[in-house]
Amino acid sequence: MYVASALELFTKIGISWLLRYAHVVVGIAWIGLLYYFNFVQAQAFAKMEAPHRNGAIDQLVPRALWYFRWAAAATAVTGILLYGINQNLKQYEGGNTNHSILTGMLIGLIMLTNVWMFIWPNQRIVIANARGLLAGKEADPEAATAGRRALLASRTNTFLSITMLMFMTGTQHFFGSPHFDANGGKVAIYWIITIVVLAAIEANALGYVQGLQGPGTKLLENYKLVIEAAVALSVVFYLLWEIILRA
Numbered sequence: 001m002y003v004a005s006a007l008e009l010f011t012k013i014g015i016s017w018l019l020r021y022a023h024v025v026v027g028i029a030w031i032g033l034l035y036y037f038n039f040v041q042a043q044a045f046a047k048m049e050a051p052h053r054n055g056a057i058d059q060l061v062p063r064a065l066w067y068f069r070w071a072a073a074a075t076a077v078t079g080i081l082l083y084g085i086n087q088n089l090k091q092y093e094g095g096n097t098n099h100s101i102l103t104g105m106l107i108g109l110i111m112l113t114n115v116w117m118f119i120w121p122n123q124r125i126v127i128a129n130a131r132g133l134l135a136g137k138e139a140d141p142e143a144a145t146a147g148r149r150a151l152l153a154s155r156t157n158t159f160l161s162i163t164m165l166m167f168m169t170g171t172q173h174f175f176g177s178p179h180f181d182a183n184g185g186k187v188a189i190y191w192i193i194t195i196v197v198l199a200a201i202e203a204n205a206l207g208y209v210q211g212l213q214g215p216g217t218k219l220l221e222n223y224k225l226v227i228e229a230a231v232a233l234s235v236v237f238y239l240l241w242e243i244i245l246r247a
């Protein structure tokens with residue numbers, strides 16, 4: 001009886017560790033490519049002559065996007081399984097770790113939506129246009145708008161990534177407080193503010209706030225500003241956490 005339950009626990013801990021390990025490997029593949037697109041590729045494309053850029057869009061971008069979107073999917077799947085097994089192992093009880101990881105997961109899932117619903121479909125239009133031009137066809141009038149939508153979603157993911165990683169890495173190593181005694185009211189306030197802030201960021205990414213060329217979306221064009229804003233956002237969430245939830 002004891003041997004059986006010890007074995008079961010051992011297996012669960014082993015699976016939890018393997019999932020965590022796999023999760024971080026595919027997670028860095030995803031976010032590594034996200035940073036490559038934003039900090040390296042976009043800057044290089046802006047300087048390249050159209051025929052060279054179209055050649056790169058034909059040969060380079062589809063390969064990078066394949067790893068990017070499947071790494072994103074694998075990160076989400078391993079992350080959700082990890083959450084399930086950790087719940088089973090009662091990892092999130094008696095502290096505030098559950099709110100911490102749920103915040104990180106919510107941000108990660110918004111980012112996953114941006115990859116599959118906005119970046120990838122719009123990039124497909126951009127790739128088809130570049131290939132058409134290389135084959136001597138007319139330019140697709142939709143391509144510029146599609147490129148803009150993909151850029152805004154991609155920059156928004158960069159903006160969100162630092163805060164997402166703060167909660168991913170902080171759940172077991174920083175945010176968990178054994179003295180956690182935030183009552184239901186405090187928890188509700190925390191979640192209302194979190195959801196409103198994230199909804200506003202996503203609405204801006206999709207151009208619902210001031211259109212695709214409004215001040216909020218213009219800000220996303222400058223990748224250095226996006227890095228600064230990303231760090232600032234993590235400070236905002238850290239303070240929100242400390243002020244509202246830390247006992």
Ligand code: HEM
Binds near residue numbers: 079171
């Ligand atoms: C797409 C949505 C994602 C979901 C649903 C998710 C879910 C999770 C869960 C449940 C944990 C375990 C937390 C704990 O108990 O400590 C975790 C940890 C972690 N995640 Fe994610 N995650 C996502 C995205 C990412 C991404 C993109 C990265 C980038 C590298 C990442 C990196 C990590 C790291 C480094 C840890 C901490 C491992 C540790 O402290 O041992 N996650 N994630």
